[in-house]
Amino acid sequence: MVNEIYLTNSLSRKKELFVPLVPGFVGMYVCGPTVYGAPHLGHARPYITFDVLYRFLNHLGYRVRYVRNITDVGHLVDDADEGEDKIAKRARIEKLEPMEVVELYTDKFHEAMRALNNTHVSIEPRASGHIIEQIEMIQRIMDNGWAYVSNGSVYFDVLKYSKSHDYGKLSGRIIEDLIAGAGNERRELEGQEEKQNPADFALWKKAAPEHIMHWPSPWSEGFPGWHIECSAMSTKYLGETFDIHGGGMDLLFPHHESEIxxxxxxCGKSPVRYWVHNNMITINGQKMGKSLGNFINLEELFTGEHKLLEQAYSPMTIRFFILQAHYRSTLDFSNDGLKAAEKGLVKLMNASEVLNKLHASEKSTSDIPAWRKACYDALADDLNTAITIAHLFEAVRIINSVNAGTETISANDLDVLKKTFNDFVFGILGLIRETNDSGADTDKLMKFILSLRNDAKSKKDFATSDKIRDELAAYGFKIKDEKDGTVSWTKD
RNA sequence: GGUCCUGUGGCCGAGUGGUUAGGCAGAGGUCUGCAAAACCUUGUACAGCGGUUCAAAUCCGCUCGGGACCUCCA
Known part of the structure; x- marks a missing residue:
């Protein structure tokens, strides 16, 4: 058992040995989705990445509390609708209640997560259900003198805070630049005139009259600022300091910097010990973004209905595609890349079936214990799923070779191989076999048809046997003549 | 404009001072009635220029290209 995991901490920009605050326990918070739109390809990456981290930590024996929020309040929309609540905007367009929109897209998000097999979250708190906690936290910040009220809104005093704290450390930002409003490109934001300083950020916003989602507070009828929900909810469920906070790199600034x-x-203390950030998925080299209009919904990916898609890609193909790259690298979407992943995954899954019928010999021709260690080492080294998968394909080669008789494996090694291979493929990487659930009737029919084909073959009537095989192939049933004389089949 | 990341073979994508990444595709072979699958062999790589070093794809500098953040975003 490997106990030493290294993770790249965005705070230090280095790989650090992961040591939990409380031995044996891990608290992990991951920024969840804003549920005002359909889940897209970009959502897949962080939740798959941190799902694998969660699974691996669990596998190593840690008890992990994994908190992933649902953002269903606040947040500004694009510049055409300055100051308007995103959810409120969608609600008006679709003639729905804001919380109806929230429910709809929360469900869609959950469906997508299930399809991708991101199944375990300990707590999934909603921002709208934690308004009180957020107000309390804002009050504490005010009591400590780090915030001020302006026209019913509350702003964090970044300038004052930065004099005694290292604001900008996480994101590599320099406070002077922020204050100077560096960048002539800076867009005029709504509410800027209420701030004492352009670098200040909102903790509470007074709602405009047309704003639909608002709550009472000591300062105004309004809604929480853009960052406070994560701070309030992570504190509530994981404590004032916890182990891991994850999210996309685009959240580094200002979101995570503000959280700190x-x-x-x-609370007067650093909230997070290890900040872990996944890189972006790009399309044709460019980041997918809501405002860029180039994003692909997960549903579209699963059905193939999108102008950029040449075919449908199954949820496991997406998962495998994402895991073939390291989480800190950008990953460029392409049909060729997805198709290659799809075939590689089939190869991996086929081998996992072959593994179950392997026979042991006197001794092994491959070093299985060394292979096992390599798998653990790869994942423990900053969650390098790419290398882990490369090792799994080494196992595929061994499995197929043993099956073909060109290699042998001892009974003991076979046990280790089975256990480790299954642990990694299914348990830790979280892949699942996407069966086509043909049903018992199909099984019976196939058995009958294949017996006819066998009869034809035994009479050397290859015209008939080939016709059967070709016809079945046209329906998506692939026939395979095994070495031992049996015939197996798969459905696309 | 500021800060940071990045450029690997036909495609995707690891590695980061000396040792095979891996997958997909291509070529040849074994097996097969023919296939499929599997196995074996195999080619074109580290953007360009310069520097450090016994040794650089890997470190440093410059040039060129791509991208991210600075605004909601995974």
Missing amino acids: AQSKGA
């Missing part, structure tokens, strides 16, 4: 400031402002 808020938590320190409220």
Whole structure:
């Protein structure tokens, strides 16, 4: 059992040995989706990445509390609708209640997560269900003198805070630049005139009259600022300091930087020990973005209905595709890449079936214990799923070779191989066999048809046997003559 | 404009001072009635230029290309 995991900590930008705050327990918070739109390809990456981290930590014996929020309040929409709540905007377009929209897309998000086999979350708190906690945290920040009220809104005083704290450390930002409003490109944001300083950020926003989602607070009828929900909910469920906070790299600034400031402002201590960030998925080299309009929904990916898609890709193909790259690298979407992943996954799954019928010999021709260690080492080294998968394909080669009789494996090694291979493929990487669930009737029919084909073959009537095989292939049933004389089949 | 990341063979994608990444595709072979699958062999790589070093794809500098953040975003 490997106990030493290294993770790249965005705070230090280095790989660090992971040591949990409390031995044996891990608290992990991952920024969840804003549920005002359909889940897309970009959502797949962080939740698959941190699902694998969660599974691996669990596998190593840690008890992990994994918190992933649902953002269903606040947040500004694009510049055409400055100051308007995103959810409110969608609600008006679709003539739905805001919380109806939230329910709809929360369900869609859950469906997508299930399809991708991101199944385990300990707590999934909603921002709208934690308004009180957020107000309390804002009050603590104010009591400590790090925030001020302006026209019913509350802002975090970044300038004052930065004089005694390292604001900008996580994201590599320099406070002077932020204050100077560096970048002539900076867009005029709504509410800027209420701030004492352009670098300040909102903790509470007073709602405009047309704003649909709002709550009472000591300062105004309004809604929480853009970052406070994560601070309030992570503190509530994981404590003032916890082990791992994950999310996409695009959240580094200002979201996570602000979270740190808020938590320190409220509790006086750093909230997170290991900040872990996954890189973006790009399409034709460019980041997918809601405002860029180039994003692909997961549903579209699964059905193939999108102009960029040449075919449908199954959820496991997406998962495998994402895991073939390291989480800290950008991953460029392409049909060729997805198709290659699809075939590789089939090869891996086929081998897992062959593995179950392997026979042991006196001794092994491959070093199985060394292979096992390599698998653990790869994942423990900053969750390098790409290398882990490369090792799994080495196992595929061994499995197929033993099956073909060109290699042998001892009974003991076979046990280790089975256990480790299954642990990694299914348990840790979280892949599942996507069966086509043909049903018992199909099984019977196939058995009958294949017996006819066998009769034809034994009479050397290859015209008939080939016709059967070709016809079945046209329906998506692939026939395979095994070495031992049996015939197996798969459905596309 | 500021900060940071990145450029690997036909495609995707690891590695980061000396040792095979891996997958997909291509070529040849074994097996097969023919296939499929599997196995074996196999080619074109580290953007360009310069520097450090016994040794660089890997470190440093410059040039060129791509991208991210600075605004909601996974």
